Structure formats: C-alpha cells, structure tokens
Amino acid sequence: MLSSAEIAARRHRHARWSEQAQQLFEQNPARYWTGLALLIAAGYLLLTLTVMTPLLVLVAVVAALIFKPILFLLLKKAIIFLFALIYWLFKSLWVKAEIPQGYLLNEQQCPALFAELQALRKSLRVPTIHQVLLDGSYNAGVIQTPRLGLLGWYHNTLVLGLPLLLTVDTAQARAVLAHELGHLSRNHGAFGNWVYRLRLRWWRVLMVLDNASESGARGLAQTIERFVSYFSAYTLVYARRCEFEADAVAAELTSKPVAASALVATHVSASWLDDAFWQPTYRRADHEAEPVADIYQQLRAFTQQQSVPAADVERYLAALQRRQVEAFDSHPPTRERVAALEQIPQWQPPTQQAAERWLGPALDTVLNDFSRQWRQYHAEGWQSHHQSLQADRERYQAIRTMDDHALSKDEQWDLARLTERFQPDADALVLYQRFHDQYPDDLTGQFVLGQRLLAKNDGRGVEYLTKAYEEFALREAVCACLVDYFIGQADSEQTERWERRAREHHDALRSAQAERATLLKTDSFESANLDAEALQQLHYSLLQTAAIKRAWVARKIVRHPGPPVHVIAIEVGGFFTSNGKVQAAMQAAAHGMRNSMPVLVVATQGGTAELGRKIKLVGQAIYPA
Known part of the structure; x- marks a missing residue:
C-alpha cells in the first residue's frame, strides 16, 4: 500500500x-x-x-x-x-471490453441524424457506426470495442449527450460530430484504445x-x-495531439469559426446548465416530496426560453482562459484548441436546437423516456433529502422558542445553520461569529465562518480557513474556497500554493481510502474499545450466520487520519472447514454487518488465518455473547 x-x-x-x-x-x-x-x-x-x-x-x-x-x-x-x-x-x-449499452437510436426514429452521420462518414471515409446511443451527459464520443481482443475487429458506438444536443445548434453539433468521427478517420480510436488497454x-x-x-x-x-x-x-502527448487533429477535421468539414464556437459552447453551456438549471432543480427537494416528473421536458423549455446572461458568459470565458493543462489531462485546454483554429474564444448563442432538427418527432418520446428514468434513479435520494429537511425545519422551530443563553453547543450550531437555510435574508454570519466566540477551537465553526467571510469579500476569512485546514476532513473544501478567493484577488502565488495543497490532500486521501479498504499480513491491530451496546449490536448482526462458532472485533492501526477501521475475525465451526465454507461464512458475516457499522471480515482459518489470529489476540469477543 x-x-x-x-x-x-x-x-x-x-x-x-x-x-x-x-x-x-x-x-x-x-x-x-x-x-x-x-x-x-x-x-x-x-x-x-x-x-x-x-x-x-x-x-x-x-x-x-x-x-x-x-x-x-x-x-x-x-x-x-x-x-x-x-x-x-x-x-x-x-x-x-464490453460493447456499450444505453438508449439506442435508429434510422427510422431519427432520419435526419443518421443522414448527417452518413454524409460525414462518406466525406471522411470512416468505418461503419454500428450503434448510436443517447445518454444524459454533456458530452459526445465514439467508443471502439474490439470483438477479437488483440486482433481488433472493432464495434463502433457513437454516444451523444441529450443535454448537449439541447444547447447547441445544428452547425455546432455537426462540428462536434465531425470531431468525433475525425478520430476514426485518423485511426486515433483504434490506436488510442490499444495504447489505453496496454x-x-x-x-x-x-x-x-x-x-x-x-x-x-x-x-x-x-x-x-x-x-x-x-x-x-x-502517450498523453499523443492523446492531446489527436484532439488538435480532430478539431482540424471538424473545421475542414464546417469552418474554423463554427468549430471554435462549438468548443466554446460546450464549455459555457455545460457550466450554465449546472448553475442555472440542475442545481435549482435539486434544491426543489427542499419543498417537494417527489422528484420532478418531466425534468427533460423542463430542460428543453428552459434552453429554448432562456439564454446565458452576459455576466455569466464573461465569467465562464474567464475560467476558460485561466485553465492550464494538468499532468494527467488527455485533452488540451479549450483556449489552446481555439487558438489552434486561429480564432478567439467567443460565445455564439445557438440559433436552433440540434435536438429539434436531428431527433425530430422522436424527441418527445426521448424526453419522456429520459424523464422517467431520471425520476426512478433519483426517487430514493430525493425523498430521503426531503424527509431530512422536514425534520430540520421542526428542529429549527423548536430551537427558536428556547432561551439563547440556555442553548447547548449543538443547539447553537443548528440555530446558525438552520437560520441560514430557512431564512436566507437573515444575517446568519452574526450567529456563526457568536458560535466561534464561544467555541474558538471548533474547526468546523472556523471553516464555515471563514467561508462566509470570503463570500462577502472579507479577507479575514483566510485566517479562519487556514486554521480549519488542520482538520483532515475539511481540507478539500478549504482548498477549494481559498483557490476561488485568490483567483478573484489575482494572487497567483497564493492560488498556486493552495492548488498544490489540494493535490497533496488528494494524494493523502487516496492513500487513506486504500488503507481502509484493504488488509495486509503486515497490518497491526489494537482493541476496538467498543462499549457493551455496540458489542451487542454486532452480536445480533452475526446471529443469522449459522456457521460461525466464535468472533472477535479489533481496530486496524492506520497511518492516515479518518474514521476507525474495525475488523471482525470469525472462527467457522464444524469438523471439516473447507476454504469454500470459510469464504461463504465471511461473505455472510459481511452481509449481516451491512446495517451495523462498516467492517472488514477475516477468518481464523483459510487464507486469512494469520490476520484472524492477530485479531483474536487483541480483539474483543462478540460471539457468542
């Protein structure tokens, strides 16, 4: 590890x-x-x-x-x-390599789309596109799947994002499609996929x-x-070069201004949809118990009736100009791709939705199907959020009736948090400041106070956020806040400093996650120090696993901060314990624990016997009671 x-x-x-x-x-x-x-x-x-x-x-x-x-x-x-x-x-x-699955389109449904595809294929002399799929992403791409492994014989799938087709016009969509087919015409896909799999x-x-x-x-x-x-x-250099070549193909089949406008449109429109449509949609769960039934019909109406405000266009274009290529990026920055087309980044509002032209009468059916799938996918999370919010609303009303001087720490925190949530016009900053004055060592309080101060362009927030960085769980959010703030202040030195810290934290987080998800023979363990109630809960969770004779729980000693890692060692009963029986018992135990607490399971027999014996030595007995 x-x-x-x-x-x-x-x-x-x-x-x-x-x-x-x-x-x-x-x-x-x-x-x-x-x-x-x-x-x-x-x-x-x-x-x-x-x-x-x-x-x-x-x-x-x-x-x-x-x-x-x-x-x-x-x-x-x-x-x-x-x-x-x-x-x-x-x-x-x-x-x-599996052939992609998704919402399949055919020529009978969408003759205009397939006519466009056929014309571009003929111009570029590219192989057959075997299937065209539609998905909910803001993207497009051609996926080549080798049916004979290393020998090739590729199955070609074109994937188009429905939100993309709803926010670009036909000319821009043609440039996007020409770009993706351009990869095939230059054989980027086959070679690139081969390099990727290698x-x-x-x-x-x-x-x-x-x-x-x-x-x-x-x-x-x-x-x-x-x-x-x-x-x-x-090979990333090759991957980035492929993007420039595909852009040139798109410009050749449309024009340089159109190809450049398509690149800019995908950047601006994706950001705008997220800010102006999707985020407000998810906030509706605050007041509505069920997810929106006709979400994609609403998206269609929104993109037809609304346009990107000039201030937002300016902000999105500024972000486009600032972005630098990262070490692991397979795509060059959009500004470099636009410059290679001898253009400058400019926003060109779409004249007609490509979805209307290419999908034609089938668009209504597509929107209905996507809306139904979206509603089914989000139903559980939406309802859970709504119920949680109603509980918060009741708690807020209860806290407001209490004497401010008699509030506990949790009640003071909830008063500030819920005031900000349910009374956005009120100045919750005063309540956060009061909480910090009374509990100056609370790092979550430091983070929220610093974040709110920077939102008001008050530089005092930097000090609070720097202090909050000491908490491992807050580091990612702290870095994001400070990077945004220093970009706005045109402070490149501090921006680079906090971007570097963000990368360092990301690396540490990956190590922490890997450490918590795996067990090695070299790992060490200590007593879990669980109270009687927690041990009893674990005991009941194991009752349904008949094969278990005894069990112990210990805590893995880890290097990275975060929640404890509990490991359960089981001993399988019976005169004969095959590896299959041990593995089945371990899986059953893990399944039984799914509603108790996150745990890893090993056994004192079979391939994990060495780990099991370590845990047995230092662990607390949980089965039998």
Whole structure:
C-alpha cells in the first residue's frame, strides 16, 4: 500500500516526464514517434518477463521437489505465494471490453441524424457506426470495442449527450460530430484504445505487485511503476495531439469559426446548465416530496426560453482562459484548441436546437423516456433529502422558542445553520461569529465562518480557513474556497500554493481510502474499545450466520487520519472447514454487518488465518455473547 508521500512523488515524476515528452514532440516529432515505438516494444518485453519470471521459478521449484520432496516443508509458503502471484498476474492481463449499452437510436426514429452521420462518414471515409446511443451527459464520443481482443475487429458506438444536443445548434453539433468521427478517420480510436488497454494491463500488474507483501514483488513493482508512469506521461502527448487533429477535421468539414464556437459552447453551456438549471432543480427537494416528473421536458423549455446572461458568459470565458493543462489531462485546454483554429474564444448563442432538427418527432418520446428514468434513479435520494429537511425545519422551530443563553453547543450550531437555510435574508454570519466566540477551537465553526467571510469579500476569512485546514476532513473544501478567493484577488502565488495543497490532500486521501479498504499480513491491530451496546449490536448482526462458532472485533492501526477501521475475525465451526465454507461464512458475516457499522471480515482459518489470529489476540469477543 502506498503512502501519500509515495503517491505525491509519482505525481511529480509523471508531470515532469509529461512536460519533457511535450517538449520533445515540439522540437523533434520524428524522435518522439521513434521513442513511442521503442517504449511499446520494451513494454511488451517487460510485461512478458514480469509474468514469465515467477512461472519459471515455480517450474524450477516443482522440479526440485520431484527429486527432493522434503523441500516442500521449507518451500511451502514460497509455492503458495508463487501460485497466487501467477494467478493474479494472468488475471490482470485480461482487459475485457464490453460493447456499450444505453438508449439506442435508429434510422427510422431519427432520419435526419443518421443522414448527417452518413454524409460525414462518406466525406471522411470512416468505418461503419454500428450503434448510436443517447445518454444524459454533456458530452459526445465514439467508443471502439474490439470483438477479437488483440486482433481488433472493432464495434463502433457513437454516444451523444441529450443535454448537449439541447444547447447547441445544428452547425455546432455537426462540428462536434465531425470531431468525433475525425478520430476514426485518423485511426486515433483504434490506436488510442490499444495504447489505453496496454497501459491498463500494466497498471493492473502494478496493483497486484503493490499489494504483495514480499519484498521481491515490491521491488519489481517499483521498477514497473517507473516504466508505466513514464509510458503514460509519454502517450498523453499523443492523446492531446489527436484532439488538435480532430478539431482540424471538424473545421475542414464546417469552418474554423463554427468549430471554435462549438468548443466554446460546450464549455459555457455545460457550466450554465449546472448553475442555472440542475442545481435549482435539486434544491426543489427542499419543498417537494417527489422528484420532478418531466425534468427533460423542463430542460428543453428552459434552453429554448432562456439564454446565458452576459455576466455569466464573461465569467465562464474567464475560467476558460485561466485553465492550464494538468499532468494527467488527455485533452488540451479549450483556449489552446481555439487558438489552434486561429480564432478567439467567443460565445455564439445557438440559433436552433440540434435536438429539434436531428431527433425530430422522436424527441418527445426521448424526453419522456429520459424523464422517467431520471425520476426512478433519483426517487430514493430525493425523498430521503426531503424527509431530512422536514425534520430540520421542526428542529429549527423548536430551537427558536428556547432561551439563547440556555442553548447547548449543538443547539447553537443548528440555530446558525438552520437560520441560514430557512431564512436566507437573515444575517446568519452574526450567529456563526457568536458560535466561534464561544467555541474558538471548533474547526468546523472556523471553516464555515471563514467561508462566509470570503463570500462577502472579507479577507479575514483566510485566517479562519487556514486554521480549519488542520482538520483532515475539511481540507478539500478549504482548498477549494481559498483557490476561488485568490483567483478573484489575482494572487497567483497564493492560488498556486493552495492548488498544490489540494493535490497533496488528494494524494493523502487516496492513500487513506486504500488503507481502509484493504488488509495486509503486515497490518497491526489494537482493541476496538467498543462499549457493551455496540458489542451487542454486532452480536445480533452475526446471529443469522449459522456457521460461525466464535468472533472477535479489533481496530486496524492506520497511518492516515479518518474514521476507525474495525475488523471482525470469525472462527467457522464444524469438523471439516473447507476454504469454500470459510469464504461463504465471511461473505455472510459481511452481509449481516451491512446495517451495523462498516467492517472488514477475516477468518481464523483459510487464507486469512494469520490476520484472524492477530485479531483474536487483541480483539474483543462478540460471539457468542
């Protein structure tokens, strides 16, 4: 398992290598392509050696056992490890590619769309598009799925986002479609997908070796990681170049101004829909018990009747101009793509919805189907939010009837929070300030107070947010607030500082999540120190698992801050306990615990016996009571 420092080091190396590869491509393209070919050949050689080496070692060990069977007692653990490593390595090499599924369109439904598609295919001489899917994203793309694995024979799927078609006109949509087909015409898809799957195989091999506790495997993992990271950084340059080439194809089939306006429109309209339509829609759950029934019909009417305000256009274009390419970005910044078309970023309001033209009479059916699916998907979360809000409303009314001087800490916090929620015209900042004055060490209070001060452009908020950064759970939000504030203040030094801290926190968070989701033989444990009520709850959760004879609970000792990681070790009863029986009991125990608390489950028998014995030594007995 990687530490946050190791993840940060990998990120830094990746960024440096990506920049070097970009410079090489700009200065000497021929040398870049030669390097790519050599990297691919070296990668296959390294992959072969990685998989074949443990296989050859295992063959040698088995051969030695034939002549000296007594060696089995000495080499038992090594043989088990080799078998497991070979299994997971071969499994990691199989990258299964499924043909995408979704809302299928056909030529009878949408003749105008398929006529446009056929015309562009004829102009670009691209392969057949086997299916056209519609989804709810603000995006478009062509997905190539190899039906014969490494041998190819690609199934081509065009995916179009319905919100995209509702916010761009026909000319802009044609440019978007030409861009995606341009990838096919230049064979970007086949080669790019091949490179992607090759990179994915290496990353999967790396994950297997990273999680191996043996020092030899970890040493091999370090070697492979550097190669895979370098290959990934090197090929991102190619991926970004593909975008420029596809943009040129779009400009050739439409025009440079239209292709550029399509790039800008997708950026501006996506941000506008999120701010002006989707966020207000989700806020309706505050007052409405059921999700909106005709959401996509409302989206259609909204995009027909509303236009992006000039102030918002200016704000979105400013964000577009500020964005810099990140180390892991496969797409160049939009401003660079627009500049490559010899244009400047400008907002061109759509003249007619592409959805109206391309989907025609089928649009009404599509909107009905999407609305129904959206309502079904959001029903549970929407209702839960609404019920929670009603409970908050009742609590707010109760707190308001109390004497301010008699309020507990939680009641004071809820008074400020709920006043801001239910009385937006009231100045909740005064209540947050009062809470902070009484509880100056509460970091959540520091965060909210600082956030509200910066919203009023009061620089005192920086001090409060800097203090709140000490709380691990608040770091991501603190960084986002301060980056936004310093961008508005045109303070590039502080903006870069807090962006760097955000990346560092992201790396630490990934390490913390991985640490809490996995168990290794090298892990240490301590008593969970659960009270009698919590132990009784765990006991009842295990009652339905008949195979369990005894069980213990302990807490994993972790390096990263966050909630505790509880691990339950079970002992399976019976005269004969096969691995299958142990695994079934572990799965049943985990299922029984799903409503109690988040836990990991191991057993004192089978493959997790070593971990189970550790937990048994320090854990609290929970079964039988």
